[in-house]
Amino acid sequence: MDLNQMSAEELRALLQADAAGEALDPDLVWEAAELLAQREPARHAPSEGWAQFQAHYAPPKEIPFRQIRRVAALAAAVLLVVGLALLRPRPAAEPGPLTMALASVGLPDQAPAVPEGYAFRQVEVVNTLGLLSVSATYEKDGAVLTVRFFQDTLGREVPAPSETAERYETAGGVCYITRERGSLSAVWALSGCKCRINGELTMEQMKAVVDSLTA
């Protein structure tokens, strides 16, 4: 069949027959379509058709399920790693200046959990008439928190510093907390030493610091 000899009408009829379900040779049909396209040009150029397709018919860009799955798996892995990191027992912190100072004078090493925002400023070792003391200073916005350890080989319980002092039972013994001109002072006995804390803290904050040293 010589398609070139066929009229546009005949070519159209051939294509119509194929579209209607007649089993025609696909290559022949394609050739007929190409010929008809040459003879009856379309109103739009292919590039215009493509632009129209992009504007009105192209499916919206969807995130493929595989990609969602990959992101979800990645997020789960990150959560797992973070969770494990949080659950894992933390390695002992490197000894800070206070710990090293306490160790240098033979006092039990201690590391108070100071309230949030307090930054370490200095540590001082003082020898007063043969009794050694170690004090560490922390600061937050001008407010000072001092933690002092006094050498005390007697290791007896400290007496109440005043009648107004609040008695606070800790895991390591009795602690007395006194309010003095807007600041609090806590004192108690540890094994081999006494401890005093001074600072502009709330009662809860002070008890938390005490707890961190007596637990």
Added chain:
Amino acid sequence: MTQEQSEQIEQCYLSCYRPLLAYARAALGREALAEEAVQETFGIVCRKPEEFLAAENRRAWVYQVLKYVIQNQRRVQARAERFFSASVEDTAPEALGSYRDPPDPDLLYGDLAKTEEYRLIRRLTEEKLSMLELSQELGISVSACKKRVQRAREFLRRRLRL
């Protein structure tokens, strides 16, 4: 769809557009409907890029898809035409007037003919508008137009128990 897949589909579109359009125009008559059939065909290609790229003969694959799209368009068109002619056939001759008067579906369908859904389907069926033309007339996107037409068909089907 990756950038590479998109580029290959575009290449195929540009090289096959004219013969595909000529084929669709021969089958569907109106240029706008033929254009829409080609666009719908490539919409399917974009939804199945792996299948398209894996085809031994991509041109033949696209041509087959176009055939299905055309068959589907014809099926929908025929169903809609049946909808408008069914009541005419079922109506008593005296209700239709003399043989010189063409039966008017708007009169036969009464209140239903006043509905938006009826008018929408009638424009597609009798005036053979493409979805793009209808969507431009309504000032909405093609996909929104398709949904509206689908809902209109459902509405009429329920009302007429077709």
